[in-house]
Amino acid sequence: MSKPLFSFEFYPPQTPEGAEKLAAVRKQLAELHPEFFSVTFGAGGSTQERTMETIRQIKAEGYNATPHLSCVGSTRDNIRAMLLAYKDMGIKRIVALRGDLPSGMASIGEFQYANELVSFIRAQTGMHFHIEVAAYPEFHPQANSARDDMLNFKRKVAAGADSAITQYFYNADSYFYFVDKCRKLGVTVPIVPGIMPIVKFAQLARFSDTCGAEIPRWIRRTLESFGDDSDSIQEFGQDVVTALCERLLAGGAPGLHFYTLNQAAPSLAICRRLGL
Numbered sequence: 706m707s708k709p710l711f712s713f714e715f716y717p718p719q720t721p722e723g724a725e726k727l728a729a730v731r732k733q734l735a736e737l738h739p740e741f742f743s744v745t746f747g748a749g750g751s752t753q754e755r756t757m758e759t760i761r762q763i764k765a766e767g768y769n770a771t772p773h774l775s776c777v778g779s780t781r782d783n784i785r786a787m788l789l790a791y792k793d794m795g796i797k798r799i800v801a802l803r804g805d806l807p808s809g810m811a812s813i814g815e816f817q818y819a820n821e822l823v824s825f826i827r828a829q830t831g832m833h834f835h836i837e838v839a840a841y842p843e844f845h846p847q848a849n850s851a852r853d854d855m856l857n858f859k860r861k862v863a864a865g866a867d868s869a870i871t872q873y874f875y876n877a878d879s880y881f882y883f884v885d886k887c888r889k890l891g892v893t894v895p896i897v898p899g900i901m902p903i904v905k906f907a908q909l910a911r912f913s914d915t916c917g918a919e920i921p922r923w924i925r926r927t928l929e930s931f932g933d934d935s936d937s938i939q940e941f942g943q944d945v946v947t948a949l950c951e952r953l954l955a956g957g958a959p960g961l962h963f964y965t966l967n968q969a970a971p972s973l974a975i976c977r978r979l980g981l
């Protein structure tokens with residue numbers, strides 16, 4: 706089996722202090738020699754400049770920088786301009802997403818779904834970018850049905866995606882089932898599990914409710930029982946997530962993509978326990 710690929714995701718910091726802190730976080734995580742660092746993009750373009758600036762900094766530090774690009778609420782001209790700017794910067798990989806229309810933003814823009822963005826990137830820039838797309842082992846919350854979601858994922862890959870990163874999940878079986886179904890549908894691209902370290906229960910519960918990622922009852926109840934005891938939450942969280950990662954890698958996952966929430970320690974602790 707080839708060596709698993711690891712990557713870390715950040716959101717673009719809002720202040721100079723946040724940017725400084727994130728640079729220190731990158732330095733720590735860089736010791737693990739990840740494949741790339743990615744930076745999220747606020748749908749509707751709300752973080753466009755901060756995402757680009759963070760990508761520029763990561764590139765200047767000599768790491769592989771991967772911007773996320775979401776198309777909802779955007780125009781072809783705007784997306785084209787960003788693609789060309791990234792190409793000029795020497796960026797080679799992009800995470801292409803639909804995004805969610807921010808509340809208060811009325812117009813969906815010129816793209817409806819991520820498969821249209823993938824086609825557009827290929828039409829504008831040929832094979833220059835390695836395109837990552839999102840996958841949902843527990844299914845996207847707006848999907849009409851599990852089967853439709855799989856077929857939509859297949860369509861998105863057929864539009865030209867090279868690989869996929871999943872929404873986070875804590876149930877390894879959902880990932881294995883999803884990958885197996887994809888293979889049966891003829892989707893052969895690598896599907897890398899997205900990993901969310903468990904740090905704060907209330908925040909995790911909030912995220913999970915909106916994005917449709919299930920926290921299994923036994924994990925939820927155990928975390929609840931710790932109350933404000935953050936040491937216990939983190940210790941238990943590390944045990945659970947390390948065991949999940951071990952199972953995923955042993956079962957053939959091609960790598961792991963960590964949602965760092967701009968913190969080094971939780972992802973580092975798991976990676977060390979995995980023996981990286």
Ligand code: FAD
Binds near residue numbers: 747801817847872
């Ligand atoms: P799509 O693939 O377009 O799917 C969205 C929904 O539409 C699904 O229910 C799908 O089944 C359905 N669908 C798709 N195509 C069709 C079609 N042709 N006809 C009918 N239905 C269809 N959000 C951000 O705003 N910024 C980020 O940086 C960001 N990064 C992310 C990174 C990862 C790895 C993941 C997993 C998610 C990320 N998200 C981000 C969240 C993502 O934008 C949301 O989950 C969003 O709701 C869906 O985006 P998508 O690209 O998966 O959309």
